[in-house]
Amino acid sequence: xEKIILVGVGNVGQHLLEFAARENDEFEWIVADINEEKxxxxxxxxxxxxxxxxxxxxxxxxxxxxxxxxxTTELIQRERPAAIVNCTVLHTxxxxxxxxxxxxxxxxxxxxxxxxxxxxxLGMNLAQAIKDSGLSPYYINSSLxxxxxxxxxxxxxxxxxxxxxxxxxxxxILTYIAQKTGVPRYNIEIYLVCHHQHWVYxxxxxxKPGAPYFLxxxxxxxxxxxxFDTDKVMYEAVKLYPPGIAFTTVSASSALxxxxxxxxxxxxxxHSPGPNGLPGGYPVRLSAKGAxxxxxxxxxxxxxxxxxxxxGRLDSIxxxxxxxxxxxxxxxxxxxxxxxxxxxxxxxPSEAKELAFEQMAxxxxxxxxxxx
Numbered sequence: 001x002e003k004i005i006l007v008g009v010g011n012v013g014q015h016l017l018e019f020a021a022r023e024n025d026e027f028e029w030i031v032a033d034i035n036e037e038k039x040x041x042x043x044x045x046x047x048x049x050x051x052x053x054x055x056x057x058x059x060x061x062x063x064x065x066x067x068x069x070x071x072t073t074e075l076i077q078r079e080r081p082a083a084i085v086n087c088t089v090l091h092t093x094x095x096x097x098x099x100x101x102x103x104x105x106x107x108x109x110x111x112x113x114x115x116x117x118x119x120x121x122l123g124m125n126l127a128q129a130i131k132d133s134g135l136s137p138y139y140i141n142s143s144l145x146x147x148x149x150x151x152x153x154x155x156x157x158x159x160x161x162x163x164x165x166x167x168x169x170x171x172x173i174l175t176y177i178a179q180k181t182g183v184p185r186y187n188i189e190i191y192l193v194c195h196h197q198h199w200v201y202x203x204x205x206x207x208k209p210g211a212p213y214f215l216x217x218x219x220x221x222x223x224x225x226x227x228f229d230t231d232k233v234m235y236e237a238v239k240l241y242p243p244g245i246a247f248t249t250v251s252a253s254s255a256l257x258x259x260x261x262x263x264x265x266x267x268x269x270x271h272s273p274g275p276n277g278l279p280g281g282y283p284v285r286l287s288a289k290g291a292x293x294x295x296x297x298x299x300x301x302x303x304x305x306x307x308x309x310x311x312g313r314l315d316s317i318x319x320x321x322x323x324x325x326x327x328x329x330x331x332x333x334x335x336x337x338x339x340x341x342x343x344x345x346x347x348x349p350s351e352a353k354e355l356a357f358e359q360m361a362x363x364x365x366x367x368x369x370x371x372x
Contacts, residue, residue: 002263003079005030005137007064007126008087009042011245012142012163015252016087017042021050021057025260029057030079032064039063066122067353072129076137082263083138085255086126086159090356091118091363094245100370103339109206110335112144112196113316116326117347117355119144120151124349127157138262138290140255145274146196146281146308147317153277154324155349160290161258162274164251165196166281170271171250172237173215177228183219191216191296192271193304194234195280195311202238211311214299261286269294279320280308324349340366 004027006013013033020029033039039061050057066072066088076084093115096107112119123143130139138160141149145162152158170192178185193214201207213234217225241247261268265288273281275291282304285292293301312320316332327346328336336342340362347355 001026001028001058002082003028003030004259004263005032005076005079005081005084006087007032007066007084008089008122008142009033009039010087010089010092011248012251012255013085013087014042014046015249016085016255017046017059018049019252019256021046021059022053022055023256024055027058027263029059030075030081031059031061032075033061034063034065036061036063066125066129069125069129069132072126073132076129076133076135080135081137083140083259084126084130085140085142085259086123087142087255088122088126089119089143090121091115091360095363095367098367098370103366103370105205106335107339108204110332110339111207111314111316111329112200113147113312114328114332114336115359116144116147116151116316117352118359120148120349121352121356123148123159124152124157124352127152127159131157138259140259141274142251142255144196146279147312147315147320149274149277150279150320151324151326151349154320154322158277159274160262160276161272161284161286162281163255163258163272164247165199165273166192166194166271167254167258167273168199168241168247168250169194169234169238169281172240173217173233176233176237176240177217177219181219187220189218189221191283191294193280193282193295193299193307195308195315196273197311197315198234199238200315202235203241203243208314211314212307213311214304214307216296216298258286262288262290278305278308279312280305 031039043059043061096104123141141159142163146165149159174185174188197211215230267287269285272284275284283294285294318329319327325348333345342362
């Protein structure tokens with residue numbers, strides 16, 4: 001029986017547990033969170049629900065503190081998991097929606113990448129613990145993996161894959177085309193290269209259009225891309241999702257599907273953000289070997305990478321340098337400084353923790369002004 005370590009039982013982590021509990025897979029789950037009681041409740045709820053499906057999952061809730069890298073390393077060495085799934089973040093993106101609408105819109109227009117220290121810190125600590133363990137489990141990182149994974153890749157800590165982003169858009173495109181054409185979804189195949197920016201542009205305030213992407217659409221094996229306005233497809237497919245965070249169920253589905261594809265050596269052709277530390281999202285084949293980029297002949301990998309790097313500039317990130325240093329765009333820097341008083345043009349990964357706590361303090365100070 002393969003062991004899986006799930007770290008973090010927020011929205012995505014809880015959904016992942018609920019789905020896993022109802023699967024007939026031979027997994028033993030180590031479910032870890034900074035709040036052990038929350039982990040226990042999440043396990044209990046999923047296990048109770050699984051009883052209705054005749055399933056009996058093996059869950060082991062426990063406390064974990066990702067700032068204690070040595071203890072995390074010891075946990076990994078003790079449990080020897082086949083895979084580790086990170087569903088943690090220090091400051092979730094949707095908190096800014098609690099602010100007045102105009103202020104939310106302005107901060108949102110900085111891009112989620114402007115909060116990269118908060119997105120990066122915990123996943124980086126976990127990646128370091130995995131490296132220190134001397135083991136090689138698959139590492140699935142859920143936290144803004146279009147941007148965090150390439151930073152981690154630059155410092156020798158690349159996750160195997162991410163979740164969501166391109167793998168939220170790809171199934172939505174399949175659904176959109178099926179609804180428009182009446183063709184069964186299983187007869188439709190796509191190849192998609194895109195970035196987190198393409199997910200948020202139709203959904204969140206302040207994001208700008210124009211991020212490059214590649215989309216090839218095939219029906220019954222025939223290339224029908226030219227029959228569609230692909231800009232419209234990209235936009236309206238994302239708009240199929242309801243507002244808010246209901247999409248996190250799909251993110252969890254993405255994680256479980258991709259986890260099984262690697263652990264069970266399925267050779268599944270799908271999509272993933274941040275494979276092997278690359279920026280943005282790509283078509284991939286997932287097997288026991290991990291993630292292999294699978295592009296059609298119309299686009300080369302170098303072009304796809306440049307496309308996603310350009311898209312990243314519309315999501316706060318001017319550049320990720322070879323040593324992992326992150327350079328923010330001018331607009332992201334100016335907005336964060338003006339609205340939050342957060343003054344940072346660039347940072348090294350080693351500075352992420354300190355900057356993350358500074359960002360959170362800046363946000364809390366601002367939020368208090370509008371709490372009554």
